[in-house]
Amino acid sequence: MSDKVRNHYACYPYPARDPDAEKERLIVGSPSHLLEIDHYLFGGRRNFAAPFRALVAGGGTGDATVMLAQQLADAGPGGRVTYLDLSPAAMEIAKARAAARGLANIDFVEGSLLDFPAGVKGPFDYIDCCGVLHHLEDPLAGLQALKAVLAEDGGMGLMVYGALGRRGVYEAQSLLRRLSAGKDLPAQVRIARRLLGSLPASNWLRRNPYLGDHRRGDAELADLLLHPCDRAYRVEAFAELIAAAGLCLVSFIEPARYEPATYIKDPALLSELAALAPLQRAAAAEELAGNIKTHVCYVSARDSDTTAGAWRRDSVPCLRSFAGPDLAKACARNLSLKVEFDGLPLTFSLPRLAPLILARMDNETSVGRIFEALQSLDSQLDWETFSAQFQRLFEVLNGLNHLLLKQSA
Numbered sequence: 329m330s331d332k333v334r335n336h337y338a339c340y341p342y343p344a345r346d347p348d349a350e351k352e353r354l355i356v357g358s359p360s361h362l363l364e365i366d367h368y369l370f371g372g373r374r375n376f377a378a379p380f381r382a383l384v385a386g387g388g389t390g391d392a393t394v395m396l397a398q399q400l401a402d403a404g405p406g407g408r409v410t411y412l413d414l415s416p417a418a419m420e421i422a423k424a425r426a427a428a429r430g431l432a433n434i435d436f437v438e439g440s441l442l443d444f445p446a447g448v449k450g451p452f453d454y455i456d457c458c459g460v461l462h463h464l465e466d467p468l469a470g471l472q473a474l475k476a477v478l479a480e481d482g483g484m485g486l487m488v489y490g491a492l493g494r495r496g497v498y499e500a501q502s503l504l505r506r507l508s509a510g511k512d513l514p515a516q517v518r519i520a521r522r523l524l525g526s527l528p529a530s531n532w533l534r535r536n537p538y539l540g541d542h543r544r545g546d547a548e549l550a551d552l553l554l555h556p557c558d559r560a561y562r563v564e565a566f567a568e569l570i571a572a573a574g575l576c577l578v579s580f581i582e583p584a585r586y587e588p589a590t591y592i593k594d595p596a597l598l599s600e601l602a603a604l605a606p607l608q609r610a611a612a613a614e615e616l617a618g619n620i621k622t623h624v625c626y627v628s629a630r631d632s633d634t635t636a637g638a639w640r641r642d643s644v645p646c647l648r649s650f651a652g653p654d655l656a657k658a659c660a661r662n663l664s665l666k667v668e669f670d671g672l673p674l675t676f677s678l679p680r681l682a683p684l685i686l687a688r689m690d691n692e693t694s695v696g697r698i699f700e701a702l703q704s705l706d707s708q709l710d711w712e713t714f715s716a717q718f719q720r721l722f723e724v725l726n727g728l729n730h731l732l733l734k735q736s737a
Contacts, residue, residue, distance in 0.1 A: 359485025377404025
């Protein structure tokens with residue numbers, strides 16, 4: 329990795345984080361939430377209290393590392409995380425955040441994923457690599473290096489920039505290179521601030537309402553507009569990169585973002601789109617939406633469908649971020665769920681039994697037990713009717729990354 333990239337993160341560790349804030353909240357996101365890892369990569373059967381080794385390749389200021397380490401510590405004594413990053417400044421922030429939480433299950437290593445230092449030894453059950461591949465001169469070499477230390481039955485959570493949602497970024501980067509050639513990075517940041525305040529109304533970056541992180545601070549601005557090595561991907565190009573590394577794409581997150589039916593309702597158009605292969609539909613959805621800034625996905629080292637999407641009676645539905653009764657109340661009145669994808673408001677209809685099913689979701693009760701509870705209230709309810717209702721609810725909530733599955737012990 330180039331000295332320019334190393335210097336960039338030495339000056340502006342990314343993202344900007346305050347270790348004292350760990351006392352107030354745990355930052356969670358995708359990928360690398362344990363429920364997601366289990367659902368998409370281990371078929372809902374992984375015991376995280378048993379030995380589990382995770383690598384965060386490009387750990388930055390620690391978001392994924394702290395989230396993974398905290399969740400693994402909560403699950404039991406078996407999980408351990410290796411943090412790898414080339415920026416000592418970023419690593420010091422990550423260390424301080426871990427110390428604020430009293431986490432002792434992290435190994436901090438300085439270095440690059442292109443040349444693993446001695447402290448990074450596989451195989452790893454799981455690898456998180458977010459915001460890194462698109463900053464490499466050879467992203468394929470980076471992904472292949474990660475695969476080399478991945479366990480045969482393991483998987484990865486990846487994130488790269490999305491080209492369509494970053495419209496205006498690369499034109500602004502080009503302009504700033506003209507304006508700030510030869511100047512140090514703090515001077516470049518000052519020039520970028522002045523430029524942002526001077527953009528005409530017709531400028532694509534100014535007209536892009538989906539980008540806003542650069543307004544938060546200098547680290548975010550520098551990452552968006554001043555990075556010395558930066559590329560973005562469309563869906564099919566990203567999938568080609570994954571396949572070239574010998575990995576299998578399991579799912580994009582959130583799945584609903586990559587389904588055309590999320591954005592259009594015309595039955596004739598949807599019929600044509602339904603005839604496309606899944607990856608082509610995802611590419612069509614990206615073109616329809618126009619606001620996907622990053623592509624997040626799970627990939628597997630093995631060519632098999634390990635997701636728990638084909639739920640069974642003994643599957644346990646798990647809500648990722650909400651309590652079941654709270655979600656039941658929110659959707660009870662009009663059987664719909666309103667969400668927002670980066671400024672785009674969307675409404676998803678829910679089946680009639682959704683409030684009753686959600687009210688009984690506690691991340692421990694199986695689908696079969698929920699059915700039995702509802703049947704005790706309505707003896708006319710049969711399994712076929714319930715299954716159709718649960719399937720529709722699952723399609724919506726899993727598509728929004730709210731509902732995942734694990735298997736009963």
